[in-house]
Amino acid sequence: MKVVGDSVIAFDGVTAFVGGKEVLRDISWRVGKGENWAVVGPNGSGKTTLLKMVGGYHWPKKGKIEVLGRAFGRSDLRELRRTIGMVSSYVTDRVPREQRVLDVVTSGIYSSIRLWKTPTERDTKLAASLLDLVGCAPHAGRTFGELSQGEQQKVVIARALASNPVLLMLDEPCNGLDLRSREEFLDGLTRAAARTSMLYVTHRIEEIPAGFTHAMLIRDGSVVASGDIAKTLNGRNMTRCFGVGVRVRRHGGRFSAIV
Ligand SMILES: Nc1ncnc2c1ncn2[C@@H]1O[C@H](COP(=O)(O)OP(=O)(O)OP(=O)(O)O)[C@@H](O)[C@H]1O
Numbered sequence: 001m002k003v004v005g006d007s008v009i010a011f012d013g014v015t016a017f018v019g020g021k022e023v024l025r026d027i028s029w030r031v032g033k034g035e036n037w038a039v040v041g042p043n044g045s046g047k048t049t050l051l052k053m054v055g056g057y058h059w060p061k062k063g064k065i066e067v068l069g070r071a072f073g074r075s076d077l078r079e080l081r082r083t084i085g086m087v088s089s090y091v092t093d094r095v096p097r098e099q100r101v102l103d104v105v106t107s108g109i110y111s112s113i114r115l116w117k118t119p120t121e122r123d124t125k126l127a128a129s130l131l132d133l134v135g136c137a138p139h140a141g142r143t144f145g146e147l148s149q150g151e152q153q154k155v156v157i158a159r160a161l162a163s164n165p166v167l168l169m170l171d172e173p174c175n176g177l178d179l180r181s182r183e184e185f186l187d188g189l190t191r192a193a194a195r196t197s198m199l200y201v202t203h204r205i206e207e208i209p210a211g212f213t214h215a216m217l218i219r220d221g222s223v224v225a226s227g228d229i230a231k232t233l234n235g236r237n238m239t240r241c242f243g244v245g246v247r248v249r250r251h252g253g254r255f256s257a258i259v
């Protein structure tokens with residue numbers, strides 16, 4: 001596959017090592033404009049590593065990566081990151097526990113973990129409205145470390161939206177969310193899916209928001225199947241991917257796995 005300049009993401013024969021171990025093997029993948037991808041695979045299959053590579057937090061040992069038309073190594077990653085939102089425990093773990101919740105979200109506007117300039121009134125208003133959107137307005141003045149796991153997750157989601165990203169990456173974003181919060185959040189993603197490119201990583205296909213167009217199934221660092229979501233997320237591919245007999249049901253644009 002040739003890396004194409006106008007795609008959102010292009011991986012060309014990418015191999016990655018973590019801690020001396022090969023965790024992604026010869027991945028060729030292209031995400032076109034207007035596509036929203038679910039990346040599905042068992043624990044340890046390489047999903048988070050794949051997202052870290054798209055965000056420029058981890059580099060390939062072999063192969064080429066292009067994100068939003070820019071090749072890694074030739075562009076300023078800080079600038080690229082400003083256009084990419086990431087919701088992941090990797091980000092959550094880096095939020096200073098003593099930081100005020102409102103400031104956590106405001107810092108997302110500048111895509112930095114700590115605030116590096118005094119926020120304008122406009123930035124503060126935007127951050128407050130995003131906190132309201134995720135149902136965390138009452139927590140604005142508390143410190144991040146005081147919040148429950150689910151509340152922290154919602155704040156990190158608001159933070160990721162603050163930079164109005166062209167590409168939003170979500171790594172198991174429903175972890176810690178209760179059923180109602182999860183469904184409200186997934187509804188919000190379905191609405192946003194029409195205007196933002198998204199990568200949604202999960203091992204639970206029940207969590208893939210309606211409106212997602214494509215899926216990639218990975219196992220042990222290799223692609224099992226990839227392409228149109230309805231064709232890719234079938235029982236045969238899921239059985240190969242997870243190593244247990246799985247049937248897949250589709251209902252109203254959502255999926256469920258029956259083991
Ligand atoms: N810091 C590290 N040192 C050594 N090996 C690592 C490290 N981080 C990840 N790995 C290994 O890399 C492989 C891929 O990990 P990755 O986190 O990408 O998997 P994942 O698909 O996101 O899994 P999960 O569903 O459990 O989040 C795993 O085998 C994991 O043990």
Ligand SMILES: [Mg+2]
Pocket residue numbers: 047048049171
């Ligand atoms: Mg992971």
